[in-house]
Structures are given as structure tokens and as C-alpha cells.
Amino acid sequence: MAKPRSPKGRARLTHERLALEYPEAYCELDHRNAFELLVATILSAQATDVGVNKATPALFAAFPDPWVLAAVEASEVEPYVNSIGLFRQKSQNLVKMARILVAEHQGEVPSTMRDLVRLPGVGRKTANVVRSVALGLPGLPVDTHVTRLSNLLRLTDETDAVKIEYALNPLVPAAQRGEFSLRMILHGRRVCIARRPRCGDCVLNDFCPSSQL
Ligand code: SF4
Numbered sequence: 001m002a003k004p005r006s007p008k009g010r011a012r013l014t015h016e017r018l019a020l021e022y023p024e025a026y027c028e029l030d031h032r033n034a035f036e037l038l039v040a041t042i043l044s045a046q047a048t049d050v051g052v053n054k055a056t057p058a059l060f061a062a063f064p065d066p067w068v069l070a071a072v073e074a075s076e077v078e079p080y081v082n083s084i085g086l087f088r089q090k091s092q093n094l095v096k097m098a099r100i101l102v103a104e105h106q107g108e109v110p111s112t113m114r115d116l117v118r119l120p121g122v123g124r125k126t127a128n129v130v131r132s133v134a135l136g137l138p139g140l141p142v143d144t145h146v147t148r149l150s151n152l153l154r155l156t157d158e159t160d161a162v163k164i165e166y167a168l169n170p171l172v173p174a175a176q177r178g179e180f181s182l183r184m185i186l187h188g189r190r191v192c193i194a195r196r197p198r199c200g201d202c203v204l205n206d207f208c209p210s211s212q213l
Helices: 007-021 034-043 049-062 066-070 074-081 087-104 124-134 144-152 161-171 174-190
Strands: none
Touching: 007 161, 007 174, 034 049, 034 087, 034 124, 049 074, 066 087, 074 087, 124 161, 124 174, 144 161, 144 174, 161 174
16 A cells, blocks of 8 residues: 555544554543543643542542532642642642632533633643543644654654644544544554554554654
8 A cells, every 4th residue: 555645644544543453542531521531631730640540539529520629728639639740739720620610611611722721720732632532522632642653653743732733633634633632642652652662563654654664
């Protein structure tokens, strides 16, 4: 098969192959609704999903909705998340976030990028996770794996996450952006591992410009 020559062609073939490899594109942060995913994603900044998943069952049991979380002080949240990096700042952000949900959004997680990024602790990556995974809206979260794979596959030369998101959006149909990101993340964790990519086991190795084979 001819190698795709354009970034758009490589993006399309990448997603076709990764969809076969990871049919169930799933988010590895445990959650049952948009509020829980928002909380878990805020906690996941500079932390592992595994570490966040260990903390969230007790956290969600104690603070099951925005109204309960909005009514407490950050110091009451801290014992539930103190195994996670930056837990004091994150506890403050969680309480402030819940207060905004209650005061301005009737306790619902807002759906627009503009409203989401106004929440404390929420940047475009977190907003795109919530939009695509919990709300079924277009959103392409760019994390360290999406950044690395996008550069290795020469989908874009940008290194800034926001610029990468803007560069990738035209390459991926809107309805597929969330799954594209999730599958890139899974592939980055399992196969195209930072500093030691397993090109021999990679389903993209016949057209990836950075294949070491
Ligand atoms: S071929 Fe190698 S460098 Fe390219 S995506 Fe696969 S593992 Fe990564």
C-alpha cells in the first residue's frame, strides 16, 4: 500500500489502524458522570490516572455532587487527595469549581469551551476531555502522548499543546476527535513509549516517518 504523503492522510490511516487495535476507545480515569470526570481530570494534572483512580472512590463517596463539594472548605477535601501531587492547590480548585457550577450553571457541568476553561484548574485539555468523553461533543485533548505521537507521525511540527490541538482539528473529523485522542494516548502508553518506542510491535510502522525499523 502506498504511504500517505500528507499529514491528513497519515492522520486518517493512523486512526483507522488504531481503531482496529483499540476498538474500545476509553478514558482510563474512573467516573460515572460528567461531574466526576471533571473532578478526576482536574486531579490528574501532573499525576497518573492510576493514582487518581485510587483516590476518587472515597472522594466521590464523600462529595457526590457539586452542592456537597461547594459547601465545604478545601481543607476538608485535602485528606481525600493528599496522595496526589499539588493536592492543596487542587483541593482549592475543586471547591471553587463546584461553587461556580452551583452559582452559575445550576449544578451542571457546562458544555462550552468558554465556560469550561473559566473553571479553576481547567485548561483546554481538561475541557476537551470532559466535552468528548462525558458530553459526546467534539474535543481533542492534547496530552504528552498526543504531543509526542503527533510529532513522530509528522502530523504537525508544533510542540505547544494548544497549537497542536488547532493543527490536528482540521485533520480529524469533528465526531472522531475524542476517540482519536484516546487511542493516541493508549498507543503512547503501550507501544510508542517515550524514549523507547516499540516500533517492531507498532501497527503504524509501515508509514510512520519516525519508525526505527
Ligand atoms: S513506528 Fe515507532 S515511532 Fe512511529 S508511531 Fe510506531 S512506535 Fe512510534
